[in-house]
Amino acid sequence: xxxxxxxxxxxxxxxxxxxxxxxxxxxxxxxxxxxxxxxxxxxxxxxxxxxxxxxxxxxxxxxxxxxxxxxxxxxxxxxxxxxxxxxxxxxxxxxxxxxxxxxxxxxxxxxxxxxxxxxxxxxxxxxxxxxxxxxxxxxxxxxxxxxxxxxxxxxxxxxxxxxxxxxxxxxxxxxxxxxxxxxxxxxxxxxxxxxxxxxxxxxxxxxxxxxxxxxxxxxxxxxxxxxxxxxxxxxxxxxxxxxxxxxxxxxxxxxxxxxxxxxxxxxxxxxxxxx
Amino acid sequence: xxxxxxxxxxxxxxxxxxxxxxxxxxxxxxxxxxxxxxxxxxxxxxxxxxxxxxxxxxxxxxxxxxxxxxxxxxxxxxxxxxxxxxxxxxxxxxxxxxxxxxxxxxxxxxxxxxxxxxxxxxxxxxxxxxxxxxxxxxxxxxxxxxxxxxxxxxxxxxxxxxxxxxxxxxxxxxxxxxxxxxxxxxxxxxxxxxxxxxxxxxxxxxxxxxxxxxxxxxxxxxxxxxxxxxxxxxxxxxxxxxxxxxxxxxxxxxxxxxxxxxxxxxxxxxxxxxxxxxxxxxxxxxxxxxxxxxxxxxxxxxxxxxxxxxxxxxxxxxxxxxxxxxxxxxxxxxxxxxxxxxxxxxxxxxxxxxxxxxxxxxxxxxxxxxxxxxxxxxxxxxxxxxxxxxxxxxxxxxxxxxxxxxxxxxxxxxxxxxxxxxxxxxxxxxxxxxxxxxxxxxxxxx
Numbered sequence: 001x002x003x004x005x006x007x008x009x010x011x012x013x014x015x016x017x018x019x020x021x022x023x024x025x026x027x028x029x030x031x032x033x034x035x036x037x038x039x040x041x042x043x044x045x046x047x048x049x050x051x052x053x054x055x056x057x058x059x060x061x062x063x064x065x066x067x068x069x070x071x072x073x074x075x076x077x078x079x080x081x082x083x084x085x086x087x088x089x090x091x092x093x094x095x096x097x098x099x100x101x102x103x104x105x106x107x108x109x110x111x112x113x114x115x116x117x118x119x120x121x122x123x124x125x126x127x128x129x130x131x132x133x134x135x136x137x138x139x140x141x142x143x144x145x146x147x148x149x150x151x152x153x154x155x156x157x158x159x160x161x162x163x164x165x166x167x168x169x170x171x172x173x174x175x176x177x178x179x180x181x182x183x184x185x186x187x188x189x190x191x192x193x194x195x196x197x198x199x200x201x202x203x204x205x206x207x208x209x210x211x212x213x214x215x216x217x218x219x220x221x222x223x224x225x226x227x228x229x230x231x232x233x234x235x236x237x238x239x240x241x242x243x244x245x246x247x248x249x250x251x252x253x254x255x256x257x258x259x260x261x262x263x264x265x266x267x268x269x270x271x272x273x274x275x
Numbered sequence: 276x277x278x279x280x281x282x283x284x285x286x287x288x289x290x291x292x293x294x295x296x297x298x299x300x301x302x303x304x305x306x307x308x309x310x311x312x313x314x315x316x317x318x319x320x321x322x323x324x325x326x327x328x329x330x331x332x333x334x335x336x337x338x339x340x341x342x343x344x345x346x347x348x349x350x351x352x353x354x355x356x357x358x359x360x361x362x363x364x365x366x367x368x369x370x371x372x373x374x375x376x377x378x379x380x381x382x383x384x385x386x387x388x389x390x391x392x393x394x395x396x397x398x399x400x401x402x403x404x405x406x407x408x409x410x411x412x413x414x415x416x417x418x419x420x421x422x423x424x425x426x427x428x429x430x431x432x433x434x435x436x437x438x439x440x441x442x443x444x445x446x447x448x449x450x451x452x453x454x455x456x457x458x459x460x461x462x463x464x465x466x467x468x469x470x471x472x473x474x475x476x477x478x479x480x481x482x483x484x485x486x487x488x489x490x491x492x493x494x495x496x497x498x499x500x501x502x503x504x505x506x507x508x509x510x511x512x513x514x515x516x517x518x519x520x521x522x523x524x525x526x527x528x529x530x531x532x533x534x535x536x537x538x539x540x541x542x543x544x545x546x547x548x549x550x551x552x553x554x555x556x557x558x559x560x561x562x563x564x565x566x567x568x569x570x571x572x573x574x575x576x577x578x579x580x581x582x583x584x585x586x587x588x589x590x591x592x593x594x595x596x597x598x599x600x601x602x603x604x605x606x607x608x609x610x611x612x613x614x615x616x617x618x619x620x621x622x623x624x625x626x627x628x629x630x631x632x633x634x635x636x637x638x639x640x641x642x643x644x645x646x647x648x649x650x651x652x653x654x655x656x657x658x659x660x661x662x663x664x665x666x667x668x669x670x671x672x673x674x675x676x677x678x679x680x681x682x683x684x685x686x687x688x689x690x691x692x693x694x695x696x697x698x699x700x701x702x703x704x705x706x707x708x709x710x711x712x713x714x715x716x717x718x719x720x721x
Contacts, residue, residue: 025429152450155577157584162435166453167548240546243569 001045002066002103008038009073009097016089020163028086032077035089039073046070058125066103067126068261069096071133079137079173087163091140120195127188128222132257134181135229139254141174142247149244171242178236178250182229189226218264225256276317276412279337280371281344281363282329285385288362295354298323307403310347315339318410320403320417322378324395326385331375333412337367369604372416376600379424381434388433388589388596393424415611423603430599433592436585440578441472443585444552445479448520451550451571455479461518462486462503463511464525465493468554472522473501485518487511489525516540521551523559530561537564545569552578612688613680619692620676622701627668635661 015031018024046067049057058064076092079085144164151161164170196212203209214220232249235241241249283296298306298321310319310330318333330348334340345363349356366374374383379396381388400417403409409417428434437443445455452458458481462469465488473484484503487510488494494505506514515521515537525531538545546569553560553574565572638657642650679695682688695701 148450152447152571155573155580157447157581161450166450168451168453240543242546243548245568 001048002042002100002107005038005042005045005069006097006100006104008034008041009069009093009100012038012089013093013097016086016093020087020090023163031089032080032086035073035077035093039070039077042066042070042073055122056126058122058129062103062106064125064129065099065261068129068132069100069103071130072096072099072136075130075133075137075177079177083165083169083173085165085169087165088140088144091144092137095136095140118195118199120191120198124188124192124195127184127191131181131184131188132261134177134184135225135250135254135257138174138177138181138250141170141177142250142254145170145174145247146244146251149247167243171246174246174250175236175242178229178232178246178253182226182233185226185229189222218260221256221260221264225253225260228253228256276333276335277337277340278368278371278412278416279332279334279340280329280366280374281332281341281348282322282327283359283362283364284327284329284383286383287364288359292359292362293326293328296328296348296352296359297325298328299325303399304402304406304408306351307408308406309351310344311406311408313343313347315343318403318413319408320399320413322396322399324392327378327383329378331371331413331416333410341365369608372607373600373604375416375420376423376603377597379420380427380596380600381424382427382593382596382600386438387586387593388435389438390428390434393421393428396424397421416607419603419607423600426603427596427599431592431595433589433596435592436581436588438582438585438589440554440575440582441468441475443578443581444472444522444573445475447552447571447573447581448476448550449479451548452519455481455520457482458519459517460484460503460520460522461511461514462497463521463523463531463559464488464555465490465497466524469522469524470497470500472552472554473497473503476520476522477501481520485514487514512536512540516542516544519547519549521549522554523551524554525559527555527559528557531559532564533561534563534567537570538567554578609681612682612685615685615688616676616679616682616692619695619701620672620679623675623695623699624672626699626701627672631661631664631668634664 012031012034015027015034019028019031046057049063053059056067058067072092073096076088076096080089144160145167147160148164148167148170151157152167196209199206200209212219214223228249232241232246232253235249236246283293285293288296303321303323306321307319310316310321310332315334315336316332317335320331322329322331330344332340332344345356345360348354348359375396377383379393381390381392384392396417400409400413404414437446448455448458455476456479460473460476460481460483462473462484465486473486477484484498484501485506486494486498486501486503487506487508488497489508491505491507497503498505512532515532523531541549545567548569548571549567551560551564551570551572553572556575558574560572560574562572562574564570638654638661642654645653675695679688679691682691
């Protein structure tokens with residue numbers, strides 16, 4: 001089910017790359033159209049899975065990745081359509097395509113457990129996924145900022161200089177994406193804590209719930225991620241950490257987020273494995 | 276009718292001669308009007324910029340057109356013919372068309388790819404059109420040339436990258452700040468180059484422009500010129516702290532700003548980007564300032580390097596642009612040939628329609644002798660037949676119409692037109708003429 005959106009995303013990715021290299025507006029419009037179609041089909045897939053399990057699918061890592069990709073695509077499309085700036089597509093699409101191959105290859109079965117029926121649980125997961133999508137965008141924006149910054153600072157006005165937006169625009173977009181992501185991350189973590197406390201009362205024997213503490217790698221890295229982004233938000237306002245420093249911070253934060261979301265999710269977590 | 280072009284340009288004539296033959300300082304529309312009143316010249320557009328004075332006309336006799344235009348140039352500008360005759364260039368039909376397309380595309384400009392020329396071509400055409408000096412020949416050629424200019428601009432990088440120091444500086448500022456609206460500019464030293472850069476920045480809608488110079492009077496003069504604010508030389512460092520963009524161009528032998536001075540002046544604004552354009556030789560700004568994280572320091576050599584790189588990049592695009600021009604010339608000529616087929620096509624349709632109508636009339640005569648019921652029945656049947664006939668006529672005409680329009684050259688076209696005229700007796704004023712005037716004229720191909 002996740003293959004069709006993957007194919008559309010891949011086609012959009014190719015079109016974004018051609019658009020970036022040749023700066024051909026017609027190809028750019030094709031890229032956006034393909035991505036819109038991909039997002040539409042993906043929405044349908046997610047919708048079907050939601051009907052099937054009665055909540056947005058994310059209790060299985062593979063499905064969570066699919067939902068994350070969907071949110072990332074929608075956030076990117078929002079950014080593109082509001083700023084009319086397509087050059088970021090070539091950087092974001094590899095992330096989208098790369099991640100979408102996971103659900104396309106391993107569809108996975110949604111885990112069902114009474115303990116996950118709580119609305120707290122799905123608020124927790126969806127706000128974290130949305131936070132990660134924002135961080136994904138901010139990471140890419142940070143990366144492009146650094147590329148553009150290097151060319152202007154070193155006076156080698158080359159390939160990226162002509163193609164990327166201005167430093168100011170990249171910085172402002174990055175700051176917004178980080179702020180939005182931070183709000184959702186904070187909210188998601190708080191809701192997660194509340195839910196754990198509630199669920200422990202409901203099922204005192206569940207080994208997952210008992211393992212939920214800072215000792216769990218997933219929770220630990222999540223807090224670390226929160227620390228990085230909190231610092232990014234505060235440092236921008238008080239220490240004037242904008243521009244390149246902010247860009248690196250958002251790239252670092254996204255690296256933590258992805259480490260947590262992919263590597264730790266699949267291999268080492270103890271408390272967040274529900275399947 | 277032929278498209279004919281006579282003119283001088285930076286490629287053929289020195290600047291003093293171009294100045295003497297310049298139309299732009301005088302009334303362009305009057306010139307166009309004066310030309311089109313001449314005997315053999317039915318249409319005219321005068322294109323006059325600092326690099327060229329070109330007259331485009333439609334004429335049935337190019338040799339005579341040339342003579343008349345030479346005489347006109349001499350009369351109008353009071354310049355003896357011998358003075359400009361060797362510097363003239365004259366082109367006809369597809370060569371003239373190709374030249375017009377190249378001009379509109381910026382290929383013939385002194386600075387290849389400069390964007391103003393397309394606007395100047397449009398303006399020249401509109402001026403002439405306003406005086407009813409253009410007809411189908413020039414109107415089609417010029418309108419097509421606007422499309423060519425636009426196509427070259429969007430499909431090639433011919434017009435990309437700044438090719439003057441001040442434009443390069445503005446382009447850089449836009450890549451750092453995005454929109455320049457509201458940005459604060461400080462100009463240090465009120466020379467010609469800083470004035471030019473200030474004007475470009477002003478055109479981008481920057482906020483306040485503060486100007487300072489060792490000679491207060493110079494600062495004030497420039498301030499009034501670009502709508503800025505002159506401040507005394509002593510407050511230069513303070514002004515530096517508040518600026519987003521700084522342009523320096525003083526004659527000072529030693530740097531006028533050092534790194535500690537700037538850092539002290541910036542204070543809490545250290546994290547906001549500062550773009551410094553040092554246009555002075557020797558340099559006004561301590562190069563160490565460029566190492567500050569959010570400071571982007573460009574000196575005159577850096578900017579000139581960018582300009583040269585852009586120029587060579589433009590040159591690399593010339594071939595692609597020329598290919599587009601050639602392609603468009605071919606397309607235009609084919610389109611024009613298809614248009615010359617239009618009268619024949621129209622005549623052919625009229626002929627067929629007239630036959631159909633004649634049939635209808637004949638029917639009316641026949642029905643007159645029948646009883647009302649029988650006539651009605653018969654009439655219904657016949658009318659249906661004739662309605663159907665109309666569709667058949669359309670279908671029959673479709674192929675010959677397309678074929679006639681697609682003929683490869685004018686000679687073949689003339690031969691075919693002649694043949695069709697003869698075969699269908701299109702030139703005769705036959706009695707079937709009553710149907711004329713109610714044709715569906717084929718729409719113009721685009």
